[in-house]
Amino acid sequence: MEENKSLIKQFGPSTFSVKNRMTIYVLTVIIFAAGIFSYTSMPSEAFPEIVTPEIYVGTPYPGNSPVDIEKLITRPLEKEINGISGVDEINSTSVEGYSTVQVKFNFDVTPEDALRKVKDKVDAAMGQPDFPSDLPVDPNVFELNFSELMPIMNINMSGEFSLDQLKDYGEYLEEKIEDLTEISKVDIRGIDDKEVRVLVDTKKLESLQLSFRDIAGAIQNENMTISGGNLLVDGYRRNVRVVGEIRELEELRNVIIKSEKMQLVRLADVAEVEFDEVERESYARQYGSSVVMLDVFKRSGENQIIVSKKIAELLEEANSDYFPDNLSISVTNDTSEQTKTQVADLENSIIFGMLLVVLVLMFFLGLRNALFVGIAIPMSMLMSFVILNAMGITLNTIVLFALVLALGMLVDNGIVVVENIYRFMDEGYSRIEAAKLGAGEVALPIIASTATTLAAFLPLAFWPGLFGEFMKYLPLTLITVLSSSLVVALVINPGLTSALMKVDEAPLNKKRLSIVSLIAMVLGAVIAYGGGAMAWGNLFIYAGGFALFYAYLVVPATAWFQGKALPALEAAYKGVLSYALNGMKPIVFFAGTFVLLVLSGLLLVAVPPKTLFFPENMPNQAMVYIQMPIGTDIEETNAVTLELEKEVMDIVSEFNFTDENGIQQNFMVESVIAQVGEGTSDPNAGPSMAQTPNKAKITVQFHPFAERLDPDGNRVNSSDVLNKIRATLTNYPGVVVSVAKDSNGPPTGPPVNIEVAGDDYFALVQTADEIRTFINSKGIDGIEELKLDVETGKPEMPIEVDRIKARALGLSSAQIGDAMRTALFGKEVSRFKDGEDDYPINLRMSDEYRYNVEDLMNQKVTFRDQATGRIKQVPISAVAKARKTSTFSSVKRIDLKRVISIQSNVLEGANPTEVVNGIKEVMEGYELPRGVKVDFTGEQEEQAKELSFLSGALMIAVFLIFLILVSQFNSASTPFIILVTVVFSLIGVFLGLVIFRMEFVIMMTMIGIISLAGIVVNNAIVLIDFIKQLAARKRDELSLGEDEKLPKPQLVEVIVEAGRTRLRPVILTAITTILGLIPLATGMNINFYTLFSENDPNIFFGGDNVVFWGPMSWTVIFGLTFATFLTLVIVPVMYYIFERVQRFFAKLVA
Secondary structure, X not given: OHHHHHOOOOOHHHHHHHHOHHXXXXXXXXXXXXXXXXXXXXXXXXXXXXXXXXXXXXXXXXXXXXXXXXXXXXXXXXHHHOOOOOEEEEEEEEEOOEEEEEEEEOOOOOHHHHHHHHHHHHHHHHOOOOOXXXXXXXXXXXXXXXXXXXXXXXXXXXXXXXXXXXXXXXXXXXXXXXXXXXXXXXXXXXXXXXXXXXXXXXHHHHHOOOOHHHHHHHHHHHOOOEEEXXXXXXXXXXXXXXXXXXXXXXXXXXXXXXXXXXXXXXXXXXXXXXXXXXXXXXXXXXXXXXXXXXXXXXXXXXXXXXXXXXXXXXXXXXXXXXOOOOOEEEEEOOHXXXXXXXXXXXXXXXXXXXXXXXXXXXXXXXXXXXXXXXXXXXXXXHHHHHHHHHOOXXXXXXXXXXXXXXXXXXXXXXXXXXXXXXXXXXXXXXXXXXXXXXXXXXXXXXXXXXXXXXXXHHHHHHOOHHHHHHHOHHHHHHHHHHHHHXXXXXXXXXXXXXXXXXXXXXXXXXXXXXXXXXXXXXXXXXXXXXXXXXXXXXXXXXXXXXXXXXXXXXXXXXXXXXXXXXXXXXXXXXXXXXXHOOOOHHHHHXXXXXXXXXXXHHHHHHOOOOEEOOOOOOOOEEEEEEEOOOOOOHHHHHXXXXXXXXXXXXXXXXXXXXXXXXXXXXXXXXXXXXXXXXXXXXXXXXXXXXXXXXXXXXXXXXXXXXXXXXXXXXXXXXXXXXXXXXXXXXXXXXXXXXXXXXXXXXXXXXXXXXXXXXXXXXXHHHHHHHHHHHHHHOOOOOEOOOEEOOOOOEEEOOEEXXXXXXXXXXXXXXXXXXXXXXXXOOEEEEEXXXXXXXEEEEXXXXXXXXXXXXXXXXOEEEEEOOOOOOEEEEEHHHOEEEOOEEEOOEEEEEOOEEEEEEEEOEXXXXXXXXXXXXXXXXXXXXXXOOOOEEEEOOHHHHHHHHHHHHXXXXXXXXXXXXXXXXXXXXXXXXXXHHHHHXXXXXXXXXXXXXXXXXXXEHHHHHHHHHHHHHHHHHHXXXXXXXXXXXXXXHHHXXXXXXXXXXXXXXXXXXXXXXXXXXXXXXXXXXXXXXXXXXXXHHOEEOOHHXXXXXXXXXXXXXXXXXXXXXXXXXXXXXXXXXXXXXXXXXXXXXXHHHHHHHHXXXXXXO
């Protein structure tokens, strides 16, 4: 024993922990407390918030056409911004009266630097002499944040109240919510701001030889307060103010516009003054009833669940203290509910996986030793929570899945250490010596195996672009938690085992245990059913029940497994391995595995799985986007939306049922919200500052996945409801209706996105329309509706001025334009104060003449002739002509080139890759006009880019693993053996995809394969390292030199013995990893909270998490299952083959 002991190195930190056990106990308590605190304080969200270096420049220039906006605003801005270093892409949209420039930077540029650089360039563009100087406000330069584009909830208010009252209640709530530091803004929908309208009778105005400018000047000069300075009297200074602000509408009506020959012309003589709402800009409804709606947006990085809770408290306080009892308030589309559900499901998956892992460990190691290993799970996770919280990482589904994926891996090190310490104690060593030697013997192999696992994930931490920012939390979390598990295995486990481990479990006193268990169960029943504390009572009941289950089922089963099943398995494995190493069979086994790899690859090509870029989630929302022809009045849009809303409500009502209380409920839909006008643009297209009276949106919010059950308990698929809505809302000529679902993950662009680029915009529009018609004629399945991102046929009425005639009469184009704009659009001439609020005073022509083309054109421009000093009046129709035409809605540009995109969603259940490939096939022979170029972008472009990166990341991971293995074993053959094992493990993945007909999800399956590479090498490293250790000991026994080879029989004996010794940890690590992933792979959800609090575990299969993480989980499960066979049989076979080959070449050289 002492001789063998001298060959085993000790590991410093492990030896330190054994000698200083009290330090380890204190450290354990500190980690536990700090981990719990960090976990509870980490912000929760469904998906990570992405801080993107994207800057938007929004410039309003009302009254200008898209082409003019492009020429005057967009191009000068783009020209300057294009000179900034680090810019990835510049997109712009020029619509009527508004320019939007989107600047995407590389992710190595911080958002702060990007914002500063763009602001500097915008200032430079504004300094150019040809840049418009009459903008109403300077360009708005702001940073884009995806989390601030979508509201986290809608608060709807309704009741028997006037609009003014509802608005007051809405503004009260808006102010209270915006006071929360977590909230960025609150928008009120369904009710509009007010204005003071001065509606001029132009006939009267002209008869008095007055103009709009006279009225504007009179109002501006009267409605002001001017400070006159300080008056010094008797040593005191008294402030002098000329107070002239208009406080009442009657004062405004009495403003004198003209005083001539003692005749006064008041404003009321030539105009009507009204105080009312501005022209309607939005409508909001819930279940068809009008509401005032508050869209609530949170700041980036804030805890969504806490924000939702604070708003609920505010609503409760407002209901009790401020709002009347008959005011109806409801909260809809609360995204925190989905966040809570997803986070809770993953937390329950972690708990369930942990229980499965500990249960398996009990069978292999017994309860006491299983707990030594099992402690690695909570300790590693709690330690990682401390680190992740310090790094500012939120608790999101990516982080939680990384913990689920690590669940099986982080016990691997603990299993190897504890199992090895147990083996030394079984051989007769004391607890302290066994802990020192057992940890020391495997320290370097498990450090190397952990390093190889981390090396597999390390390239993913440098994932570039938007998806990299989204998915980087997976490698960061895995690297953190696996590093933590290494610390636990090599520092905490040896300290605990040296004090508490036993080789033989003490005999179980079943009688005593049964009595205690029954007392606990009775006490629990009293607490739960007598005291009303169900959760605490069930804690005692379940603990007592588990103790009985353990005593009468687990202990006998463990004894049978360890005493009979495991020795029988070891004996059978020993026989199989001896057979595989006999004669030429090693060559047969290796060649057979290689052939199987080739066949599985060919099978994958012959029967290819469906390819997806990103997992297709089950709809949690169905969003109906309605788009009328550009120029449509909001009232017309609202009328059409009401019809569509009724159709949606009819579909929704199919899922109504009456509950036991006689109240009508809906088992599928939580709310139906309709919005018309403002706030209805698709957020995937980025922020839109332009007015959208021709757009509307209907949002159908589904119940959480677990609640989508009909009264008979049958599950209803939300995608079927979405498809039904999509199929129903089709027969509306002239209305573009698209039905989309909420999307998980970062935005990728539409599944079908064809960019048509060129210089002549009119020709581009025509070509894009022809391509759309051509593709539609081919009847490709899966396309929802192809549409251009630019609308044609926008009504326009250009007014062409005869400059020569106008100048001859003393008129300029500016005067004509100003008169026309004031008459039609209106001009803000001052502000009207009412208490703390102030409202614009807008001057325009009365509606009687305003919407009449003849009256508009025949209005007279009144001015004083500079040459004669006399007042002149010239009708606009005398110097200008109006003609009716149509144009496009916007001018789109990408990287300074004009581009029109043909876009479409794919139908639910259709494969986007197959749809796009079908379009590419039919477009191959399509002849394009000269100067026009077509590109397939959007999701497909991202798919190719990310697949390229992930393939490269896999190669880098393999190379890093190879370097680590070479440095550990100082050999090229051993790393080659281990890496071949990684390649062979793909057999399991390929066969699993083909046999079970699963989709190949590029993002998740590829990450699964990279994860698999890190996991598979662990067992191979530990096995080969142990073979080498046994070989060294055998050479020492046979008195052979270090460079001398073992005889063939002894070599086989060493390999077989090493395999038998490592059989238990190899199988155990594989089973624990697989079982840890089973809850996510199958979508099995158990609610442990309701299990204790309500005796209802709410078991169901499915949900968003299985859709998102299932493909990755199954990839690891398929690959690891096959890799376990490889590790136990093919790795020893390959090691044996390489040893024989080395000996053969050594003889040749000799």
